[in-house]
Structure formats: structure tokens, C-alpha cells
Amino acid sequence: LENVLEVENLKVHFRTPEVIVRAVNGISFTLKKQETLALVGESGCGKSVTAQAIMGLLKSPPAIISGEIKFRSKPITETMLISSIRGKNITMVFQEPMSSFDPLYTIGYQIAEVVEKHLGIKKKDSKELIISMLRRVHIPDAERRYNEYPHQMSGGMLQRIMIALALITNPEILIADEPTTALDVTIQAQVLKLMNELKQEMKMSTIFITHDLGIVAEIADRVIVMYAGRVVEQGSVYDIFESPLHPYTKGLLESKIKSAIRGRELPYIPGFVPSSTQIPEGCPFHPRCKYAMDICRKQEPGTFELGSHVVSCHLYAEENRA
Ligand code: SF4
Numbered sequence: 001l002e003n004v005l006e007v008e009n010l011k012v013h014f015r016t017p018e019v020i021v022r023a024v025n026g027i028s029f030t031l032k033k034q035e036t037l038a039l040v041g042e043s044g045c046g047k048s049v050t051a052q053a054i055m056g057l058l059k060s061p062p063a064i065i066s067g068e069i070k071f072r073s074k075p076i077t078e079t080m081l082i083s084s085i086r087g088k089n090i091t092m093v094f095q096e097p098m099s100s101f102d103p104l105y106t107i108g109y110q111i112a113e114v115v116e117k118h119l120g121i122k123k124k125d126s127k128e129l130i131i132s133m134l135r136r137v138h139i140p141d142a143e144r145r146y147n148e149y150p151h152q153m154s155g156g157m158l159q160r161i162m163i164a165l166a167l168i169t170n171p172e173i174l175i176a177d178e179p180t181t182a183l184d185v186t187i188q189a190q191v192l193k194l195m196n197e198l199k200q201e202m203k204m205s206t207i208f209i210t211h212d213l214g215i216v217a218e219i220a221d222r223v224i225v226m227y228a229g230r231v232v233e234q235g236s237v238y239d240i241f242e243s244p245l246h247p248y249t250k251g252l253l254e255s256k257i258k259s260a261i262r263g264r265e266l267p268y269i270p271g272f273v274p275s276s277t278q279i280p281e282g283c284p285f286h287p288r289c290k291y292a293m294d295i296c297r298k299q300e301p302g303t304f305e306l307g308s309h310v311v312s313c314h315l316y317a318e319e320n321r322a
């Protein structure tokens with residue numbers, strides 16, 4: 001399948017008066033047509049910043065961005081290009097639906113603005129299109145809802161409306177940043193089911209950002225595990241769940257099982273996520289890794305490929321493999 005998006009050696013640092021925050025440190029990946037790629041990691045690992053860089057949402061300065069992002073094989077690093085693609089060919093849904101809508105305008109009006117801007121259809125002519133999209137995301141009473149305001153919707157309904165807004169331009173790529181994290185478990189399941197349905201119907205590619213491995217198992221085809229602004233492991237959802245390679249991924253999976261037993265929501269691996277102003281030398285995971293060797297404290301691991309499964313850890317270097 002063809003690549004719709006290629007990210008090559010992307011780095012995003014933020015310069016503040018005191019420090020440089022190294023949020024994303026040279027990540028590369030591709031997104032194929034109609035694939036759902038999950039970006040997984042604890043908060044602060046750089047997954048949201050990666051999405052924002054792809055969407056052209058970062059201001060520079062303070063952001064210092066390098067590397068290349070290609071949409072349909074064309075670099076979109078230039079501002080001109082990204083402003084025409086963003087919101088139309090590549091769209092995004094966020095964790096907090098309330099923040100994506102203006103409380104002063106009706107739902108219908110706000111979607112109509114997007115339709116007018118990106119599809120060139122005048123507001124008076126887009127009502128039917130919008131109502132049919134609202135129906136598609138299972139909004140009951142869509143005609144009535146069209147004329148209502150964001151505060152008249154429940155959180156789950158507003159999240160589905162945000163998905164409608166993101167899909168109305170028929171984008172090639174949808175980026176979803178923790179879209180269900182703010183919702184309760186039942187509503188979360190409904191939104192995930194909806195996203196799986198729409199992925200089939202609309203034939204788009206999705207980047208799904210989450211810290212929740214349960215969600216990954218339900219929605220993803222392929223998985224990228226991030227740590228300290230790096231990709232530490234990439235593979236199919238089967239690779240990652242059946243034969244995780246990186247000690248961090250193994251830790252996430254173990255803690256997922258333990259937290260399910262304890263009834264805790266968040267996975268937990270002993271130690272702290274490094275602050276992106278003070279990333280440890282060598283392998284950034286070494287202070288938390290039970291397999292750490294001398295070399296891990298000194299040298300950052302390279303990338304090792306085992307078929308389609310890719311890992312960045314010294315354990316998989318030729319000389320360390322059994
Ligand atoms: Fe652990 Fe070393 Fe692998 Fe890092 S490189 S994950 S410290 S074994």
C-alpha cells in the first residue's frame with residue numbers, strides 16, 4: 001500500500017530563556033493508505049507534539065523544527081502548503097471537544113464555516129451535507145442539533161460532532177489525539193466503535209494517539225511506541241502484543257495487566273519519565289530499565305529490524321543476540 005504520510009528524522013525543540021526542551025528527537029515513520037497507526041507512550045513522550053508538527057500547529061519560534069514531513073510524497077514543511085492541506089486533507093480531533101467549538105455559535109454554523117472554507121460551498125447550501133454527516137456519526141435528531149449550541153450537547157455527543165467536523169472534508173488523514181480520554185468508559189467504547197466504522201466507510205488513514213494499550217488493541221493496525229521523544233519500537237499490533245521487544249513496551253504491557261488486576265486506570269512502570277530538558281545520556285530509558293548494561297549508560301542504541309518489527313535497544317544488537 002502507498003504511503004500517505006512520511007515523517008523523516010523529525011525533531012522539535014522549544015527554546016525558552018533558561019533551557020531547551022527536547023520534545024521530539026529524531027523520529028521517523030510512515031503512514032499507509034487506510035491504515036490506523038497508534039502512537040503510544042506516557043504523557044510527555046512527544047506524541048502530541050509530533051501530531052502538532054504534522055498539522056503545522058507549532059509556532060516557530062519558540063519551536064525549532066527540523067526533518068521532513070511529506071504528504072503524498074511532497075514535503076509539507078513550507079507554511080504555504082500546510083495551510084492549504086491542514087483542515088482539509090489532514091484533520092484532527094482533540095481530547096477536549098469543548099475547546100474545539102465556539103460557545104457563541106451553533107454547531108451547524110461552525111461546521112458550515114469549515115465546509116465553506118475548504119469545500120467552497122456557501123453556508124446556505126451546506127445544511128443537508130452537514131446533517132447527513134451528523135447522522136453518520138449517530139447524532140440523534142440531527143436537524144434539531146444543527147441549530148443548537150455546544151453547551152446543549154453531552155461530552156460524548158460533542159466528541160462525535162467533532163469527529164463529524166473533522167471528516168466533513170473527506171480527509172486522507174485523521175489525527176486523533178487522546179479523543180476518548182475525557183469520556184467515561186461506556187461513551188469511550190461507543191466513540192471507538194464509531195471510529196472503527198468510519199475508518200471502513202471513509203477509507204482514510206488515522207494516527208491515533210493514546211497512552212492506553214487497551215485502545216490500541218481495539219483500533220490499531222500498526223503501533224509506534226515512543227519514549228523521551230524517540231521511537232523505541234514499531235510493529236504490527238500483533239508484534240507489539242504477542243512479542244514485544246523493547247523493555248519499555250514490555251513494562252507497559254505488564255503494568256497494563258497488573259493495573260487491570262488492581263483496577264487502576266493508569267499503567268505504572270517504576271521510575272520517572274525523564275523531563276525533556278534533562279534526557280539521560282545513552283539510552284534514555286536506562287534509569288528505569290532492569291536489563292541496562294554498561295553500554296546503555298553511554299551510547300544511544302541504534303535501530304534494529306526484525307522483519308517489519310523495529311526496535312531501538314542494545315539488547316538486539318548483533319553481538320548481544322543469543
Ligand atoms: Fe534497557 Fe539498554 Fe535496551 Fe535501553 S538499550 S532499553 S537501557 S537494555
Ligand code: MG
Nearest residue numbers: 043044047048
Ligand atoms: Mg498529549
